[in-house]
Amino acid sequence: MSFEQELNIAKEAVRKASLLCAAAQHGLIDSEKHDKADKSPVTVADYGAQALVLSSLATAFPEDPAVGEEDSSDLRKPENAELFSKVVEYAQKIDSELDADSVLAAIDRGNHEGGSTGRFWTLDPIDGTKGFLRGEQYAVALALIENGEVVLGVLGCPNLPVDPANPNSEKGCILYAVKGEGAFQAPLSDIGTGKSISTDSVSDPAKAVFCESVESGHTAHGRSAQITEALGTAVEPFRMDSQCKYAAVSRGQASVYLRLPTRPGYEEKIWDHAAGYIVLLEAGGKICDTLGSPLDFSIGRTLKENKGIVATSPRVYEPVVKAVVASGQ
Ligand SMILES: Nc1ncnc2c1ncn2[C@@H]1O[C@H](COP(=O)(O)OS(=O)(=O)O)[C@@H](OP(=O)(O)O)[C@H]1O
Numbered sequence: 001m002s003f004e005q006e007l008n009i010a011k012e013a014v015r016k017a018s019l020l021c022a023a024a025q026h027g028l029i030d031s032e033k034h035d036k037a038d039k040s041p042v043t044v045a046d047y048g049a050q051a052l053v054l055s056s057l058a059t060a061f062p063e064d065p066a067v068g069e070e071d072s073s074d075l076r077k078p079e080n081a082e083l084f085s086k087v088v089e090y091a092q093k094i095d096s097e098l099d100a101d102s103v104l105a106a107i108d109r110g111n112h113e114g115g116s117t118g119r120f121w122t123l124d125p126i127d128g129t130k131g132f133l134r135g136e137q138y139a140v141a142l143a144l145i146e147n148g149e150v151v152l153g154v155l156g157c158p159n160l161p162v163d164p165a166n167p168n169s170e171k172g173c174i175l176y177a178v179k180g181e182g183a184f185q186a187p188l189s190d191i192g193t194g195k196s197i198s199t200d201s202v203s204d205p206a207k208a209v210f211c212e213s214v215e216s217g218h219t220a221h222g223r224s225a226q227i228t229e230a231l232g233t234a235v236e237p238f239r240m241d242s243q244c245k246y247a248a249v250s251r252g253q254a255s256v257y258l259r260l261p262t263r264p265g266y267e268e269k270i271w272d273h274a275a276g277y278i279v280l281l282e283a284g285g286k287i288c289d290t291l292g293s294p295l296d297f298s299i300g301r302t303l304k305e306n307k308g309i310v311a312t313s314p315r316v317y318e319p320v321v322k323a324v325v326a327s328g329q
């Protein structure tokens, strides 16, 4: 098996970060969250999870750089001292060897620029921070990119039911894939026991189940309703936060994930898609952007050559992409 050590380290790091996030989500207080310069939210759990994962990777693979969503600049400001001390407190509960300096250093290992040569990790310590704050779905998303290609991905989904058919089943899943070796899911409570997962085999787009972001600022809800109608279904997409949407399509719970640009200049971030992308492909799914172009992870921290995302199970891919392209921009 390829990347065996990388996969084991990545799964364990994501498991630990998921534990931290789950512990922080219950009863998060105002001093544990913060608005970044771009007005998007970040919490003690985003910072704590990035510190845990990037310090595990630094120990196991000291030569590997990382592209992480967060950086420590706000945490170093005197006015955020309380937030910073809580980050250290949460991180130490999971890894007692971390201290204030090593937390800052680990977070800042995520400052790599990405690109087309060599290998690097990409991490979204909490994808769907808005969902996390609402008490709903979120994901810890970690992927390895080699010479511009995603080769490994791990998604920790602490609030996702293990059994897609039973919303009351145990919550907390880890999904993972290595290129060419299939996709697997295990409960977060026992990450050693992965079961193979695959996308659905729906071929009639009118019968496809669609999903999309909860946040109307992240995807154009009106346009997706037009697309589903054009494909012959009156059922609008169900809404779910974060890369859990990739998990849903990868395990046959949904057939299509649409992410339709809401404003022209927005560039999708590689950490918002890399892990979900490889899990979906290895589960048998297909993916492109809203113009029908392949996703390009080789040009830096963003997917700047792409516009939005269309991720589907294999048999509905062509009609869905056609309908998305025909729906304009
Ligand atoms: N304008 C715009 N368009 C598209 N995407 C955007 C936009 N603004 C933000 N983001 C990114 O959306 C990530 C959250 O993903 P979701 O929309 O799937 O989840 S959620 O509904 O916000 O919970 C979110 O990731 P996190 O910051 O990790 O939560 C952002 O990177």
Ligand SMILES: [Mg+2]
Pocket (backbone or CB within 6 Å): 040, 041, 069, 129
């Ligand atoms: Mg964010």
Ligand SMILES: [Mg+2]
Pocket (backbone or CB within 6 Å): 124, 126, 127, 128, 271, 272
């Ligand atoms: Mg994200």
Ligand SMILES: [Mg+2]
Pocket (backbone or CB within 6 Å): 046, 069, 124, 125, 126, 127, 128, 129
């Ligand atoms: Mg995030």
